[in-house]
Amino acid sequence: MPKTVERTRKAIAKKKGPIDSLHQYSRDSKRLHRAQVRDEKLEKIAAARRKKDQPYIERTAFFQEALKQNNGEPLSIDVIQELIKTYVRQYDEELDEIKKARRPGQPAKAKEDLLKVKIALLQKEYQNGFLLPVLDTQENAALVQKWEGSWSYLTIFKWARIRSDGTVKPASFPPKGDR
Known part of the structure; x- marks a missing residue:
């Protein structure tokens, strides 16, 4: 969580006293505004990053459950392969x-379209190489089983891309678009 506003507010209060009486266009009020905008921008970036990382966390949790x-x-x-x-x-x-549930002749809803896209992407990834932790070695299986759900712990695992034809290729994590 960004805390620039809190630090800025504390610094201004230390210098001037109570913040209630700042003029609208003063340097300090502009400084507070910049800090607030920065915090909002950082929070937005962090939320986008969490949303992008979530599929890998869900995927690892699925295979962790299979190991359990x-x-x-x-x-x-x-x-x-079956998993x-x-x-x-x-x-x-x-x-x-x-x-x-959809009536005949009615166009597809957004949720249906999103599910179709998600399924198509997963099938394409499986054809080209499905990224998952290595589950056929004892040490990596033990690491995956100990995993508590954090993103930072995912880099400890060995990863591989498994294609639909059965070929296994070592991979790096986080993925860099090399499929």
Whole structure:
């Protein structure tokens, strides 16, 4: 959380006393305004970053749950492939329900379009190489199982891209657009 406004307010109060009596166009009021705008901008950037990072957190949580169901033991490539297919197909039921609820002849709703795009992106990523933590080694499986849900801890894992044809290629995290 940005705290520029609080620091600026404290500095002005230390210099001048109570802040209640600042003139509208004074240097200090402009300084407070700049600090407030900066805080809002930083919060907006942080929110966008969290939104962008959320799919990787959800993905890791999905595979962490699969490891827990396997008692923390590493998974074979066949099991990992099935889990990826399950993950890619997770929105199919919701999309079918939305399609059934829509009257004939009515255009698709925004939620339906978003789900179609999300499913298409997941399928394309699976074709080109699905990014996930390495789950077939004991040490990485133990790390994934200990993961508490934070973004910073994700960089500790070894990552791989698994294609639909079964090829496994080591990858770096966070992804840099190399698919």
